[in-house]
Amino acid sequence: MKRILTASVAVLMLASGAGAASAQDWRNDHNNNGRYDSRDRAYEQGRRDQARHEARQDRREDRREYRRWVKGQRLDARYRGNGYYVSDWRRHGLRAPPRGYRWQKVDDQYVLAAVATGLIAAVILANH
Missing domain, CATH: 3.10.450.160 (inner membrane protein cigr)
Structure with missing residues (x-):
């Protein structure tokens, strides 16, 4: 009985390890059989550029919000x-x-x- 339980646990452990490996392979292999495409680089660069642009916009809006008003200026x-x-x-x-x-x-x-x-x-x- 003890041997059967040990064998079943071993089989389950091997099966779960193989499943994790295949999931990892799928993530790396989902695009052009694992090759890194120039379209991927362009997409990632676009995302980084968009994030930088949004960060700059946030900083500009923050600066505008805490403006010091001075005599002689025009109120927005x-x-x-x-x-x-x-x-x-x-x-x-x-x-x-x-x-x-x-x-x-x-x-x-x-x-x-x-x-x-x-x-x-x-x-x-x-x-x-």
Whole structure:
């Protein structure tokens, strides 16, 4: 009985080892019988180029997000909408905006900008 169990375990172990080897061979042999094709290199190079491009895009977007606004610059149109508008300027300790200007809160900064042109008249850091 013991011999039969030992023989069956040995057969199972051999069978599982052969299965792993054949799976590995299949991975290496799936394209042109194991030859490395120039199309494979081009595809891999394209993927690397795409990954580099996406990383550069992410860095550019990060830089744009943490911009320091300065008097005399123009506030981007995307920050001039009502989503950034500060209507309760007294509560934030800000002075009353002159006619034609309004306070916008952008990136933890209060920016006093002209409504029509976006020209920045003052920038104050927000206190948390």
